[in-house]
Amino acid sequence: QVQLVQSGVEVKKPGASVKVSCKTSGYTFVNYGVSWVRQAPGQGLEWMGWIRPSNGHANYRYKFEDRLTITVDTSTRTVYMELRSLRSDDTAVYYCARDLGLVSTVTLDSWGQGTLVTVSS
Amino acid sequence: DIQMTQSPSSLAASVGDRVTITCRAGLSIGSHLNWYQQKPGRAPQLLIYDASTLQSGVPSRFSGSGSGTDFTLTITSLQPEDFATYYCQQSHVTPPLTFGQGTRLEIK
Numbered sequence: 001q002v003q004l005v006q007s008g009v010e011v012k013k014p015g016a017s018v019k020v021s022c023k024t025s026g027y028t029f030v031n032y033g034v035s036w037v038r039q040a041p042g043q044g045l046e047w048m049g050w051i052r053p054s055n056g057h058a059n060y061r062y063k064f065e066d067r068l069t070i071t072v073d074t075s076t077r078t079v080y081m082e083l084r085s086l087r088s089d090d091t092a093v094y095y096c097a098r099d100l101g102l103v104s105t106v107t108l109d110s111w112g113q114g115t116l117v118t119v120s121s
Numbered sequence: 122d123i124q125m126t127q128s129p130s131s132l133a134a135s136v137g138d139r140v141t142i143t144c145r146a147g148l149s150i151g152s153h154l155n156w157y158q159q160k161p162g163r164a165p166q167l168l169i170y171d172a173s174t175l176q177s178g179v180p181s182r183f184s185g186s187g188s189g190t191d192f193t194l195t196i197t198s199l200q201p202e203d204f205a206t207y208y209c210q211q212s213h214v215t216p217p218l219t220f221g222q223g224t225r226l227e228i229k
Binding site: 035037044045046047049050059060061062095097101104105106107108109110111112113114 | 155157159164165166167170176208210212215216217218219220221222223
């Protein structure tokens, strides 16, 4: 079955970076995109960015463009999300999700379990 | 970015009730509308895609309708496991993918 397994809880100081991994299994990796979505405490869902694993092409939400990088390692079927210059309002649960879109983000049909990132001095 | 607005923001209902949640897009999005269910402490799950197609494994008491700017998610005969937060999401113009603010369905 399709599985996306994310790395564990992170606690960071303001100004630091965090890199969250998302290891996939159970499907043909290069036939789907992967998106990242975050959810601040008690808040709704915010799409951050997407990557096409076949060639590493990514696109990002405008507000994150200068501090977000999504990368892929096809040999391990793992997608990474790195967010830099962390602020307290980056405290959130970060989700990866399999994306049916191969040209751009479309529909998220399987999700990782989420990774809590806390930014605090 | 296409703005998505859900109503109501919260809703109280009883087991066995029929409920409807509405989602309005800021401009016409055809049928490019998905619905997700999220339970506390869990990741969202895809319920319905392309406005009205049930995702595999989702019970038939869930249904979606609409096109253009106005969409509805209907749950007939609410079950205890249906109490959750529901989000709509447009895929007509991306990036970015945009979600509604969510509708919290609570037990009356």
